[in-house]
Amino acid sequence: MNNILVTGSNGQLGSEIRKLSSNYDYTFFFTDRNSLDITYEEDIKEFIQTNNINTIINCAAYTAVDKVESDEVNADKINHLAVKSLAIISKEKNIKLIHVSTDYVFDGKNYKPYNEADETNPNGVYGKTKLDGEVAMQKVNLTNSIIIRTSWVYSSFGANFVKTMIRLGRERDSLGVIFDQVGTPTYARDLAKAILDIMPNIKNEKVEIYNYSNEGVLSWYDFAKEIMTMAKIDCIVNPIETKEYPTPASRPHYSLLNKSKIKEEFNIIIPYYKDSLDECLRRMGERK
Structure with a gap:
């Protein structure tokens, strides 16, 4: 029996894993802080x-990007030191660790x-x-463990860009959305399924x-247009431009991720963003 600990299970990704968990022959332990x-x-x-855990999916993170600019100590505890602890324990007990990271590790100045x-x-x-x-996880040098970097996560659970656009779109006749930050959204349900599918391999x-x-x-901007x-929503x-909407934290202007490695090594198909947005809106009852 595979006993899986899912941390941060009330977040977008953790909630999607919980929703999908009944489709898999594993015993899940969903935790929050x-x-x-x-x-x-x-x-x-x-x-x-106590629970004989042999796999950890770490979805826990301090993701309030603007707030962490003035709360670095707590962000470091959750995003860095806790990951280090999970890695050390996983190595000691021969546990598989799947850790979720972000496109924000890059500066967004790439051209491809x-x-x-x-x-x-x-x-x-x-x-x-x-x-x-x-880096801490890599230094511990544990086996059978991976880091997955993702970007622009949204879901039918929690607060996110899709829900914000729907709310603002109904409240206002018009709104401005940044067009000079380019990337790709990630439907948390797709990522959750990918994690659960590749986990045994x-x-x-x-x-x-x-x-x-x-x-x-x-x-x-394109994403907001597609949501409307x-x-x-009329x-x-x-x-x-980004400069017209100043925030405490700087966002990457370019955060496109090349997914060739995960697709080739695990033989998975990644959905097109419009198809995933369509599914998410249907689950939210917003697809008209």
């Missing part, structure tokens, strides 16, 4: 031993989709602490990094 605080190493050890070996250079605290977590001598997002290339079109979306 109230039931298992991963910043306490002894608590993790006790939980793992980032692959896993490209140089990292985070712009802000969020990206820095997530990268520190990656993860076999590597050192920590491997993989990229995952949906297929396609677009800006936040699919949901049939709101004018205007393109604006």
Whole structure:
């Protein structure tokens, strides 16, 4: 029997894994910061031993990108030091660890989709602490464990760009959305399914990094336009530059991810972003 610990299970990805869990012959233990605080190493050890855990999917993260700019200590505890603890424990107990990271480890100055070996250079605290977590995990040098970098995550669960656009689109006649940040959205349900599908086939001598997002290339403006079109919301979306919408944290202007490695090594098909957006809106009851 495969006993799987899913941390951060009330977030978008964790919620999607929970939703899909009945389709898989595993025993899942879904935790959040109230039931298992991963910043306490002894608590993790006790939980793992008590429940005979042999796989960890770490969805827990401090993802409030703007807030972490003034809360680096707590971001470091969750995004870096907790990951280090999970890695050390996983190595000691021969546990498979799947850790979810972000496109924010890059500075967004590339001219072609980032692959896993490209140089990292985070712009802000969020990206820095997530990268520190990656590096710590790699230094522990555990086997059968991977890091998955993703981008622009949305879901029918939690707060996200899709839900915000639907709400604002119904409240306003028009709104401005940034057009000079380019990447690809990731439907958390697609990523959750990919993780659960590839999990039995993860076999590597050192920590491997993989990229995952949906297929396609677009800006936040394009994404907003598509949301309004699919949901049939009569709101004018205007393109604006990043400088017109200042935020505490700097966002990558270009965060396209090359997914060739994960597709080839695990023989998976990644859905096109419009197809996934359509499915998510239908699940939300918003597809008109």
